[in-house]
Amino acid sequence: xxxxxxxxxxxxxxxxxxxxxxxxxxxxxxxxxxxxxxxxxxxxxxxxxxxxxxxxxxxxxxxxxxxxxxxxxxxxxxxxxxxxxxxxxxxxxxxxxxxxxxxxxxxxxxxxxxxxxxxxxxxxxxxxxxxxxxxxxxxxxxxxxxxxxxxxxxxxxxxxxxxxxxxxxxxxxxxxxxxxxxxxxxxxxxxxxxxxxxxxxxxxxxxxxxxxxxxxxxxxxxxxxxxxxxxxxxxxxxxxxxxxxxxxxxxxxxxxxxxxxxxxxxxxxxxxxxxxxxxxxxxxxxxxxxxxxxxxxxxxxxxxxxxxxxxxxxxxxxxxxxxxxxxxxxxxxxxxx
Amino acid sequence: xxxxxxxxxxxxxxxxxxxxxxxxxxxxxxxxxxxxxxxxxxxxxxxxxxxxxxxxxxxxxxxxxxxxxxxxxxxxxxxxxxxxxxxxxxxxxxxxxxxxxxxxxxxxxxxxxxxxxxxxxxxxxxxxxxxxxxxxxxxxxxxxxxxxxxxxxxxxxxxxxxxxxxxxxxxxxxxxxxxxxxxxxxxxxxxxxxxxxxxxxxxxxxxxxxxxxxxxxxxxxxxxxxxxxxxxxxxxxxxxxxxxxxxxxxxxxxxxxxxxxxxxxxxxxxxxxxxxxxxxxxxxxxxxxxxxxxxxxxxxxxxxxxxxxxxxxxxxxxxxxxxxxxxxxxxxxxxxx
Numbered sequence: 001x002x003x004x005x006x007x008x009x010x011x012x013x014x015x016x017x018x019x020x021x022x023x024x025x026x027x028x029x030x031x032x033x034x035x036x037x038x039x040x041x042x043x044x045x046x047x048x049x050x051x052x053x054x055x056x057x058x059x060x061x062x063x064x065x066x067x068x069x070x071x072x073x074x075x076x077x078x079x080x081x082x083x084x085x086x087x088x089x090x091x092x093x094x095x096x097x098x099x100x101x102x103x104x105x106x107x108x109x110x111x112x113x114x115x116x117x118x119x120x121x122x123x124x125x126x127x128x129x130x131x132x133x134x135x136x137x138x139x140x141x142x143x144x145x146x147x148x149x150x151x152x153x154x155x156x157x158x159x160x161x162x163x164x165x166x167x168x169x170x171x172x173x174x175x176x177x178x179x180x181x182x183x184x185x186x187x188x189x190x191x192x193x194x195x196x197x198x199x200x201x202x203x204x205x206x207x208x209x210x211x212x213x214x215x216x217x218x219x220x221x222x223x224x225x226x227x228x229x230x231x232x233x234x235x236x237x238x239x240x241x242x243x244x245x246x247x248x249x250x251x252x253x254x255x256x257x258x259x260x261x262x263x264x265x266x267x268x269x270x271x272x273x274x275x276x277x278x279x280x281x282x283x284x285x286x287x288x289x290x291x292x293x294x295x296x297x298x299x300x301x302x303x304x305x306x307x308x309x310x311x312x313x314x315x316x317x318x319x320x321x322x323x324x325x326x327x328x329x330x331x332x333x334x335x336x337x
Numbered sequence: 338x339x340x341x342x343x344x345x346x347x348x349x350x351x352x353x354x355x356x357x358x359x360x361x362x363x364x365x366x367x368x369x370x371x372x373x374x375x376x377x378x379x380x381x382x383x384x385x386x387x388x389x390x391x392x393x394x395x396x397x398x399x400x401x402x403x404x405x406x407x408x409x410x411x412x413x414x415x416x417x418x419x420x421x422x423x424x425x426x427x428x429x430x431x432x433x434x435x436x437x438x439x440x441x442x443x444x445x446x447x448x449x450x451x452x453x454x455x456x457x458x459x460x461x462x463x464x465x466x467x468x469x470x471x472x473x474x475x476x477x478x479x480x481x482x483x484x485x486x487x488x489x490x491x492x493x494x495x496x497x498x499x500x501x502x503x504x505x506x507x508x509x510x511x512x513x514x515x516x517x518x519x520x521x522x523x524x525x526x527x528x529x530x531x532x533x534x535x536x537x538x539x540x541x542x543x544x545x546x547x548x549x550x551x552x553x554x555x556x557x558x559x560x561x562x563x564x565x566x567x568x569x570x571x572x573x574x575x576x577x578x579x580x581x582x583x584x585x586x587x588x589x590x591x592x593x594x595x596x597x598x599x600x601x602x603x604x605x606x607x608x609x610x611x612x613x614x615x616x617x618x619x620x621x622x623x624x625x626x627x628x629x630x631x632x633x634x635x636x637x638x639x640x641x642x643x644x645x646x647x648x649x650x651x652x653x654x655x656x657x658x659x660x661x662x663x664x665x666x667x668x669x670x671x672x673x674x
């Protein structure tokens with residue numbers, strides 16, 4: 001039986017259930033408007049570790065451990081985990097996976113990773129490949145800044161279009177049956193590139209991928225934007241969010257009432273000096289596993305389209321004159337009526 | 338229905354068929370003992386591109402195009418592609434995926450990528466997620482050396498345990514039905530680490546993961562090593578290969594007659610100055626999509642256990658005192674009797 005509907009969307013036949021979700025965020029994220037929705041807020045950003053890289057993998061560990069605790073399972077129960085992060089060779093995920101010794105698929109989707117891991121975990125469970133799966137993503141301001149831009153000690157000035165890489169990790173534990181929000185559809189994204197070359201304006205670069213995936217999701221499913229209580233993108237930021245609303249407006253679709261971007265939600269945009277908003281795999285991962293899924297658990301939201309967005313460039317590629325390709329995967333999460 | 342058997346293995350219910358496979362290799366690889374089995378051999382390693390990174394993504398493109406040509410499909414037919422490489426932010430895969438605009442999942446599994454992509458492509462097709470899927474992996478000696486070690490111009494001397502990163506790309510096109518070798522089982526690997534810290538001895542670091550996955554595969558399936566015409570690991574090299582045979586000998590299993598390592602097969606170990614052998618995602622990808630699957634097509638091999646192996650460290654992690662974690666995924670490929 002082919003579960004594909006339309007061009008890029010899969011309709012899950014036995015929708016996996018989000019049995020538990022948890023997160024860990026840094027100090028600055030814990031001072032933002034969503035602070036009440038996080039499981040763990042670090043007092044500094046080290047999480048007791050001697051390097052930022054080790055701090056980031058510790059966040060993955062704390063997030064998954066908390067999610068497993070809520071789901072009342074141990075690593076032995078996990079049939080598969082899917083994880084990724086922003087660091088070269090995805091070391092946050094690889095080293096974390098070493099410590100729990102669970103069958104592991106490493107992903108690279110940049111800031112789209114929470115969608116990608118959730119999509120693949122859901123598809124494999126729906127396909128009959130086990131009963132429990134984990135989906136994890138993380139980022140850390142300090143490990144990302146020194147890898148992608150300059151070490152923090154340089155004190156480089158940030159341009160107005162820049163975004164602030166979130167220090168955050170999120171984990172979802174999925175089960176093949178049970179009670180809870182269910183993953184019902186996955187629209188797998190294509191890589192889109194409209195020629196934007198400014199690494200300090202990644203929101204704009206990723207917007208085209210978000211537009212492509214979300215509009216394809218509507219066409220494939222026959223759903224209109226109003227079907228969803230909320231549509232969220234990952235980290236387009238203030239500029240990208242505005243651009244996406246404009247793109248849909250041209251198609252006659254008004255997203256302004258039920259669309260938001262995790263990058264515009266994580267921080268207080270007026271007072272936390274984050275310019276265009278938050279970014280990083282951990283941004284959408286923590287907003288999903290905190291605020292959004294908490295609201296679904298409370299039945300304040302019943303139909304969520306979660307669309308994390310990623311920029312697939314590298315410093316080397318940009319140095320060689322390339323533009324920034326983007327990707328977005330859409331995952332529909334719904335409460336039973 | 339749960340397709341899991343034993344601890345880490347999935348039994349595919351509707352085994353996807355390898356409809357086509359193709360590869361591209363560099364000049365040195367094209368002078369090795371498997372030269373007759375490759376689709377395209379570059380006259381230099383640039384493939385007409387101005388940088389090594391662009392050369393590598395061009396190899397992915399040529400490999401997938403050739404595989405699609407053999408399968409008589411176009412990118413429009415591909416429901417999903419899974420791809421990865423060794424470069425930071427997996428740019429070979431991301432930029433290649435941009436050019437074909439097919440629903441794309443980016444992977445990071447280091448040199449285990451060909452197993453990982455083949456495993457996920459097979460599992461998703463078996464799960465009903467479309468009819469055609471692509472699995473791709475690549476590496477390039479020149480892009481890898483300057484990223485992981487030093488620019489080639491330095492002329493750094495290589496230690497005896499070092500391996501030679503293959504300039505190669507391989508692509509498999511899978512179909513949900515039809516004639517050809519079928520993917521029947523997948524054993525998903527766990528990350529293993531025995532404390533090896535020498536980045537010039539990755540074969541030894543990865544051997545433990547290969548041992549863990551292959552012995553788990555035997556236990557999970559009830560198959561003995563003699564069930565397979567050939568068991569191949571990815572790029573353990575001469576030292577790792579010897580170590581793996583010894584580890585199994587301790588369990589009373591003699592692998593010496595039907596086991597080999599792609600890293601020991603790609604080059605002429607006596608005369609091509611590659612020290613312990615080949616490595617890189619492209620090593621196992623090109624040996625699989627050339628020599629091995631050609632032999633399966635010719636019915637010289639009917640039961641193959643393909644076990645690409647990856648080292649999940651980064652230069653940053655090693656600089657912070659970490660050891661090298663390894664992973665191995667085993668994919669059983671079988672001709673119908």
